[in-house]
Amino acid sequence: xxxxxxxxxxxxxxxxxxxxxxxxxxxxxxxxxxxxxxxxxxxxxxxxxxxxxxxxxxxxxxxxxxxxxxxxxxxxxxxxxxxxxxxxxxxxxxxxxxxxxxxxxxxxxxxxxxxxxxxxxx
Numbered sequence: 001x002x003x004x005x006x007x008x009x010x011x012x013x014x015x016x017x018x019x020x021x022x023x024x025x026x027x028x029x030x031x032x033x034x035x036x037x038x039x040x041x042x043x044x045x046x047x048x049x050x051x052x053x054x055x056x057x058x059x060x061x062x063x064x065x066x067x068x069x070x071x072x073x074x075x076x077x078x079x080x081x082x083x084x085x086x087x088x089x090x091x092x093x094x095x096x097x098x099x100x101x102x103x104x105x106x107x108x109x110x111x112x113x114x115x116x117x118x119x120x121x122x
Contacts (some may be wrong), residue, residue: 035042036094040090053107061105069103083106 026034055061074090079085 040093043090044093047094048098048101048104051098052105053101054098055102055105056109059109060104061102065099065102069096069099072099 053066072092072095076089076096079089
C-alpha cells in the first residue's frame with residue numbers, strides 16, 4: 001500500500017527534456033571527455049555484438065570466455081597511469097566486449113531454437 005502512495009505522489013510534470021539536452025553549462029574539456037567516453041562505450045557495444053554474432057556460428061561462449069573477460073579487466077586496470085598504453089588498453093576493452101558478447105551468446109540463441117524453449121519452460 002505504501003509503495004502505491006509513493007508512485008501516485010510522483011509528479012512528472014516538472015520533467016523538462018530541454019533542460020536535459022542543454023549543454024551550455026558543460027565546459028569544452030568536459031565535452032571532449034564525454035565524447036571519448038561515449039565513443040569507447042559505442043566501440044565496446046559493437047565489439048560485444050560482434051562477439052555475440054561470432055558465438056552464433058562458433059559456440060565458444062561459456063566459462064572460458066567469462067574468465068577471459070575477467071583477465072581483460074585485469075589487463076585494463078594494470079597500467080592506469082601510463083599514457084603510452086592507451087591503444088593497448090582500448091584493444092583490451094574491445095576484447096573484453098567481444099568476450100562478454102560471446103559469454104551472453106547462449107542467452108541470445110536460446111529464444112531462437114524452439115527445442116530449447118520447450119526445455120526451459122517445462
